[in-house]
Amino acid sequence: MSTVVAADAASQDSPDTILASLPGPAPRAAFVSQGAFLYLDTFLPADVTAKLIAGVHAVEGAVNRNYLPGHKQGGSVSRHKIDELAPAIAQLYRSPVLIQWLETLCGEPLQPSPDDDPHAYALYFYTKPGDHIGWHYDTSYYEGRRYTLLLGVIDDSSCFLEYRLHTRDNNVRISEDAVQIPPGGMVFFDGDRLHHRITPLRANERRVSLTFEYVTNPHMRPLQRFMSNMKDAVAYFGFRQVFRQLLGKRTSQA
Ligand SMILES: [Fe+2]
Numbered sequence: 152m153s154t155v156v157a158a159d160a161a162s163q164d165s166p167d168t169i170l171a172s173l174p175g176p177a178p179r180a181a182f183v184s185q186g187a188f189l190y191l192d193t194f195l196p197a198d199v200t201a202k203l204i205a206g207v208h209a210v211e212g213a214v215n216r217n218y219l220p221g222h223k224q225g226g227s228v229s230r231h232k233i234d235e236l237a238p239a240i241a242q243l244y245r246s247p248v249l250i251q252w253l254e255t256l257c258g259e260p261l262q263p264s265p266d267d268d269p270h271a272y273a274l275y276f277y278t279k280p281g282d283h284i285g286w287h288y289d290t291s292y293y294e295g296r297r298y299t300l301l302l303g304v305i306d307d308s309s310c311f312l313e314y315r316l317h318t319r320d321n322n323v324r325i326s327e328d329a330v331q332i333p334p335g336g337m338v339f340f341d342g343d344r345l346h347h348r349i350t351p352l353r354a355n356e357r358r359v360s361l362t363f364e365y366v367t368n369p370h371m372r373p374l375q376r377f378m379s380n381m382k383d384a385v386a387y388f389g390f391r392q393v394f395r396q397l398l399g400k401r402t403s404q405a
Contacts, residue, residue, distance in 0.1 A: 169239060170199055170246045177256040186317045187341035189256065190330050194337040195302065199243065203304045204334070206237030207274060207359050214276050215389040222285045226276035229269040229388040231395055244272045244363050253365065256339060257298060261365040264293075269383050269393050270364055277310060277358040283351040289342025292379040295368030297342045301360055303332035308358035312338060314347040332360060 174194065182189045195203075213236060214226035233240050243249065245263055254261050264271035277283070291297030301312070312330050317323040329350075332338060340347075342364075352358060371379065384393040 169202060169242050170196070170248050172196075173248060173252045175252070177252050179256055179258060182256050182339070183258075186320055186323065187257070187344045188314065188316055188338070189340070190332075190336075190338045192330075192333055192336040195335045197335065200304070200335040202239045203243070203302070203361060206233070206240045207304055209237045210274060211276075214274075214278075215387070215392060217386055217389075219386055222287075223283070223386055224279070225282040225284065226278060227387040228274040228276070229383070229392045230271045230273060231269060231392055233272060233274065240272060240274075240361065250365070253298070253300065253339060257341070259296075259367055261298065261367065262369050264364050264366055265369050265371075268364070269380075269388050270362070272361070272363050273387065274304070275360050275362065277308065277349070277352040277356075279352065280354045280356075281351050282358075283310070284349050286346060286348045288344075288346060289340075289364075291343055291366070292371055292375040293366045293368055294370045294372070295366055298365045298367075299338075299340055299342050299345075300363040300365070301332065301338045302363070303334050303336040304361050305357060305359040306331060306333055308356040309350075309353050310356070310358050311350045312347060313350060314338075314340075314345055316345070318346045319344055 174191070178189065210228045210232055213228050213232040215228070216226045218224050230241070250261055250263075289297060289299045308331075310331070312332060314328060314330075316326045316328075318325055330338070380393050384390045387393075
């Protein structure tokens with residue numbers, strides 16, 4: 152009897168309890184031909200998407216709003232708040248089924264971002280007219296590549312992800328397109344190779360997406376870590392969420 156209880160407890164703690172399978176096989180040829188980019192309008196099972204939506208409702212009180220005139224407006228929730236309030240999202244981030252599928256897609260081993268990276272997994276809330284982000288790359292401050300998995304969670308909006316392929320590929324013609332990411336859909340790309348933006352939210356619309364960041368080398372030099380933290384503090388999560396460990400140490404020493 153106690154063995155069964157222990158096994159049940161272990162299975163509930165397993166990252167794979169949230170995700171049994173994904174569409175297969177991973178379409179690597181399409182990913183390569185599009186310059187390290189893939190869009191799928193159907194990716195996660197409906198029950199997993201339902202857990203993500205529940206996670207969104209759990210963190211709504213912890214959204215940090217940011218305004219960077221001319222570039223960005225919207226709300227964000229860092230991995231630290233997700234760990235506290237929506238642990239199923241952190242569980243999905245570490246799912247071996249998910250990571251192995253993405254490794255097959257990109258053709259190289261991936262690792263979760265380190266525990267002190269507030270952007271390892273994060274929710275983006277577009278809830279006010281004009282919420283958007285301008286053209287940018289998801290620049291890697293790590294010594295290796297940084298891949299972004301962007302998952303649709305809630306999309307009652309007219310927002311598009313607009314993107315340009317091959318902007319940094321020699322002798323390949325640049326192509327542009329735009330997609331909406333419905334709940335359960337995804338895009339996956341090498342952050343330094345996809346030029347992209349999200350078009351502005353209109354009145355009475357709402358859009359929540361989830362970003363997962365995976366890296367090929369989790370080491371980051373101190374200056375790059377400082378730059379990455381400053382970007383996350385100013386543009387996404389606020390100084391309290393980003394520098395929480397340092398703030399905590401100072402508080403405990405006071
Ligand atoms: Fe981005």
